[in-house]
Amino acid sequence: MIIFTASAYDPLDPNGNITLKWDIMSWTADGYVKEVIWSMVGAQATEQGDCSKFKGNVPHCCKKTPTVVDLLPGVPYNQQISNCCKGGVVGAWGQDPSSAVSQFQVSVGQAGTTNKTVKLPKNFTLLGPGPGYTCGPAKIVPSTVFLTTDKRRKTQALMTWNVTCTYSQFLARKHPSCCVSFSSFYNDTITPCPSCACGCENKRSCVKADSKILTKKGLNTPRKDNAPLLQCTHHMCPIRVHWHVKTNYKDYWRVKIAITNFNYRMNHTLWTLAVQHPNLNNVTQVFSFDYKSVAPYGSINDTGMFYGTKFYNDLLMEAGPSGNVQSEVLLQKDQKTFTLKQGWAFPRKVYFNGDECMLPHQIRTLFYQTLQEEA
Structure with missing residues (x-):
């Protein structure tokens, strides 16, 4: 036995x-x-x-x-x-x-x-x-x-x-399975996910958000081959993570995080969102989500894992009115490093359920330029 x-x-x-x-x-x-x-x-x-x-x-x-x-x-x-x-x-x-x-x-x-x-x-x-x-x-x-x-x-x-x-x-897939978009209170422009961030192979079979097909029974039933049924978007990703810099206080700043599911055939039980940002060493309070510092490299505490509260929002439903979860994070400033310039307030890397998400091209370019200047 x-x-x-x-x-x-x-x-x-x-x-x-x-x-x-x-x-x-x-x-x-x-x-x-x-x-x-x-x-x-x-x-x-x-x-x-x-x-x-x-x-x-x-x-x-x-x-x-x-x-x-x-x-x-x-x-x-x-x-x-x-x-x-x-x-x-x-x-x-x-x-x-x-x-x-x-x-x-x-x-x-x-x-x-x-x-x-x-x-x-x-x-x-x-x-x-x-x-x-x-x-x-x-x-x-x-x-x-x-x-x-x-x-x-x-x-x-x-x-x-x-x-x-x-x-x-x-090995799992040739394209990312999620993407990230950014916005802030100090700029009316939303930095969207890159076009075809997760590949556009499903563009022909996608469904518009107002399509009558969505009223059919059995639409959310998964297939044996796990083939997705995605909502038509410019990025064509099953998952989008949106990071919004909401407020800038004297000693603190606040971020709103929204995770949206665009796959009508898959929900996500016990989902996780891992984020890398230098100010995650000073997380003061997390609303609606649970949070744990990961600190994968010892003394460098710049990575944290967000996940749903048990029996409340630990299940991310299929695409539709209930297919999103949201939270806000309050972070204490380090006056020596905090800035709203050069995209510093946005995360360096984002992972949903262990898979790295595609960041907007503009932000990745800013991060690369900043690293070159620091070097």
Whole structure:
């Protein structure tokens, strides 16, 4: 019997990854011939495969390369295990440690009866919500130690191995999946997202905001291939982040952040927004969102993660009237560095759900010129 655990970490963590841990809790009686999955708790194989050679008890899955999916919330208790059944949604560790772990139990037959005869599984693929993950080989690590509920006794797995999977935005897609627009109280001009910031492949199939198609039933149902149905925009991005410099006080300044979903077929559960700006070391108050300083590089505290408040706005709905979330941030000034010139008040980098968003061309040029002057 094996317990499988997956843990996720912050997208801006320099050592960030998803770790798949396998803990062998007990051996089955049958030896190693061809593995089968007798039963699973907290997850299921998508296909059973050919189990015709078995009489009596039929295995849960007989495929050599099974695809395993998480169960949906609310399944019967006899199908559950702790930290399971989240519908495949694994949040960021910094956002909520309890939602960053997914777990299921699998009983494997004909797969070895000792540490010497068991063979580690190969060719792991983490499908996630799409491509982009690369998984390394399984590696044997020190056995996991468990603490009993009364915390008076420790037990340990008979054997443990880890699989590390890393994510690459470049492997996932050839275009960004989000863009950023800027505005400020001291200028009437809105700096928009770049045209075709996320590619214009979906331009022909996009839907105008006032189209009658939007009244059809089943419009928001996702497709198996995750093909988007985007609202027609000049940037053609599923997600737009807008950063508005709202007010300039004597000792503080205020920013309004709005995240808008333009995809009619996808919502975002437990979304995250990571922002890099030099004044995030002096965040005084965040309204409507939760906030956590990331500080991925030790003493440099210029990166923070915004995310929705649980049961309030941690779900970003599909495109439409409810497809946006907003917040305001109050920051204390450092009089030595604060300025409204050269685009200083705008973020250097923005990430939505771990993917870097396209900044306006004008702002990127200003940042580059400023770096050259400082150098």
